[in-house]
Amino acid sequence: MDLRRLASFLAVAEEGHFGKAATRLFRSPASVTAHVQQLERELGVPLFDRSPVRLTPAGERFVGHARSLLAAMDAAVADVTEAAAESTLRIGVMSNGSAELTPAVVQAFHRARPEIRVEFVALDFTEHVSALVRHKVDVAFVRPAPDDERVAVDVLTTERRIVVVPASWELADAASVRLADVLDLPFIALPDHTPRQFSDYLYFAGARGGLSPHRSTSHAVTPHEVLTTAAAGRGAGSALESFQRYYPWPGTVCVPVLDAPPEHSVLAVRADDRNPAVRTFRSLAASLARELGPRLRLTAT
Numbered sequence: 001m002d003l004r005r006l007a008s009f010l011a012v013a014e015e016g017h018f019g020k021a022a023t024r025l026f027r028s029p030a031s032v033t034a035h036v037q038q039l040e041r042e043l044g045v046p047l048f049d050r051s052p053v054r055l056t057p058a059g060e061r062f063v064g065h066a067r068s069l070l071a072a073m074d075a076a077v078a079d080v081t082e083a084a085a086e087s088t089l090r091i092g093v094m095s096n097g098s099a100e101l102t103p104a105v106v107q108a109f110h111r112a113r114p115e116i117r118v119e120f121v122a123l124d125f126t127e128h129v130s131a132l133v134r135h136k137v138d139v140a141f142v143r144p145a146p147d148d149e150r151v152a153v154d155v156l157t158t159e160r161r162i163v164v165v166p167a168s169w170e171l172a173d174a175a176s177v178r179l180a181d182v183l184d185l186p187f188i189a190l191p192d193h194t195p196r197q198f199s200d201y202l203y204f205a206g207a208r209g210g211l212s213p214h215r216s217t218s219h220a221v222t223p224h225e226v227l228t229t230a231a232a233g234r235g236a237g238s239a240l241e242s243f244q245r246y247y248p249w250p251g252t253v254c255v256p257v258l259d260a261p262p263e264h265s266v267l268a269v270r271a272d273d274r275n276p277a278v279r280t281f282r283s284l285a286a287s288l289a290r291e292l293g294p295r296l297r298l299t300a301t
Helices: 004-016 017-023 029-043 057-084 101-112 196-202 221-233 276-294
Strands: 047-051 051-053 088-094 117-123 137-141 152-158 159-165 188-189 215-219 236-242 252-254 261-268
Touching: 004 057, 017 029, 051 057, 051 188, 051 221, 057 117, 088 101, 088 276, 101 276, 117 252, 137 276, 152 276, 188 221, 188 236, 188 276, 196 236, 221 236, 221 252, 261 276
Parallel strands: 088 117, 088 137, 188 215
Antiparallel strands: 047 051, 137 261, 152 261, 159 236, 159 252
8 A cells, every 4th residue: 555645645634625735745736636546446435525525434434544554654664764773883083083992993893793884974173072962973082082961981092292383383393392382373273163172172271371372364173174274384283192193294293292281082972872882882992992002102191
């Protein structure tokens, strides 16, 4: 039985008018009329009197059955859609994630749950929390650790901070720098809707005593934009030390900031997520961070 015919029948029964039913269903009156006529032929009984439009006794009895059939189909679609969602894990990765731990965790998860399909989603700097709470991703490798009751985090790496500067700047020749050397740099600007915690991280806000950073006129929301902007001599960025292993970029130099407090990369998940795949992924990430972290050249000095 064609579900479109059932939907047209119910709409006419509830609206008492073929034209109004067509408007409700975003169909033409002719198609609604044809659906009802086809259904009547299929059942072998008239379902409506036409002048005025009203249900026949057979139509009255069929209304409940039609509603049940459509509800059952809606439930079936919802169930299949939910099953499909549960069979896919969407992994958000900001910048280089948690360095070498990111692929190690994904590979371990594939071995543990080979039936779960993995999708990778690149996150920009404004999606520090929103990608999770808006269900764009199920787990996210981000930095720094979000401070949001909707999100639970596990620290995976603790790394030294660096600044990313144009190779043409005098600072690029230094083997290392201190916070006093970088706080007055023109840092690449972030959009206004960037989470405060991420902008504080990028601009070393904890060392500024409440003073605002000097922002470049150029904006960026991805590592690629930071690097191309820095290579053009238009501003500086900051990152974790592993960044320089993943993003060697002509025209830029990464310089360690010796006295900046180390910062974390984390795995973040929705605090109320009960998806077994998410729990497995989180458990593997925490375990591998303890086991492999010290051997992955991740430093906190």
